[in-house]
Amino acid sequence: MLPLLLAVTPFGLVFGVTLSESGAPHLAGWSTSWLVYGGSAQIAAVGLVGQGASALVVVASVAVIQLRLAVYGTALAPHWRGTSRTWRGLAAYLLVDPSFLVGTRSYDGQRPPRSAHLHYLGGAVLLWAGWQAVTAVGLTAGAVVPAGLDLDFVAPLYLVALVVPAARTPAVRWAASTAAVTAVAATALPLQVGPAVGMVAGLLVGARLLRSER
Numbered sequence: 141m142l143p144l145l146l147a148v149t150p151f152g153l154v155f156g157v158t159l160s161e162s163g164a165p166h167l168a169g170w171s172t173s174w175l176v177y178g179g180s181a182q183i184a185a186v187g188l189v190g191q192g193a194s195a196l197v198v199v200a201s202v203a204v205i206q207l208r209l210a211v212y213g214t215a216l217a218p219h220w221r222g223t224s225r226t227w228r229g230l231a232a233y234l235l236v237d238p239s240f241l242v243g244t245r246s247y248d249g250q251r252p253p254r255s256a257h258l259h260y261l262g263g264a265v266l267l268w269a270g271w272q273a274v275t276a277v278g279l280t281a282g283a284v285v286p287a288g289l290d291l292d293f294v295a296p297l298y299l300v301a302l303v304v305p306a307a308r309t310p311a312v313r314w315a316a317s318t319a320a321v322t323a324v325a326a327t328a329l330p331l332q333v334g335p336a337v338g339m340v341a342g343l344l345v346g347a348r349l350l351r352s353e354r
Contacts, residue, residue, distance in 0.1 A: 141263050144238040145270045147301060151179050152271065156278025158183050173275040177268070178236055180335075181205040182275075207336045211343065212240040219247040219256065227257070234264035241306070242267075315346030 159170075172182040181202045188198045212235050220228050235243070242263035246256045307313045323338025 141242070141266050141270075144241070144267060148179070148238070148267070148271055149274050152274030152278040153281065154278075155179060155182055155186070155275055156281060159186050159279060170275060170279055173272055176202060176206070177233070177271070178202075178206055178209070179271075204333050204336050208237075208339055209235055211339065212237075212243075216240070216243050216247065219243075219253075222253075223257065231257075231261065231264070234261070234268055236267070238267055239264035244306075311346050311349035314349055315342040318342045318345040 155173075172185055176182050176185060184205055185198050185202050188201060193201075213232055216231075216235070220231060223231075239260070243260045246260040246263070251259060303316050307316050319338040319342025321338075322341040323334045326334035326337040328334075329337065
């Protein structure tokens with residue numbers, strides 16, 4: 141988990157800087173770290189609150205940004221069958237981009253089910269605790285980070301660092317490329333649905349290529 145924890149550290153600073161500049165209450169902003177638990181969605185929520193957006197717009201925007209988690213949950217759901225409802229709820233709550241990456245390695249068939257569950261849960265809990273700590277530090281240090289440092293570039297680099305190592309097959313590479321191009325082309329759509337549209341396009345292309353390979 142060390143590389144992932146190192147990767148989310150500057151992302152937490154980005155959130156702190158965004159919160160400091162937005163004018164939103166700090167306590168409300170920090171609460172998104174455990175209520176929303178998703179860096180991109182948190183930054184969007186705080187930015188919208190700072191701009192005076194209505195609660196409906198904030199909730200709708202966050203929901204759209206977090207749609208990818210439904211895809212992740214669908215992918216891991218077969219491995220969670222037979223577990224308790226409490227365990228599934230906790231596992232789903234902890235499911236974000238890095239913990240999904242951990243999950244794909246946990247359930248690679250090399251571990252018995254119980255060990256795979258513990259491997260996923262251990263990594264996901266550690267990531268959650270690290271994110272809470274980093275965002276708390278970010279809220280404190282964010283106000284004194286020089287504006288010229290421009291940490292906003294960290295968020296996309298962080299996501300790219302997760303995707304590139306996983307792009308080992310033509311289907312995955314085409315899916316990722318399609319998703320990226322479509323998301324950029326859809327940036328003008330309302331409620332920040334560009335990433336969701338890109339994700340759907342990438343999934344469709346990837347699924348089609350996988351079927352043709354079989």
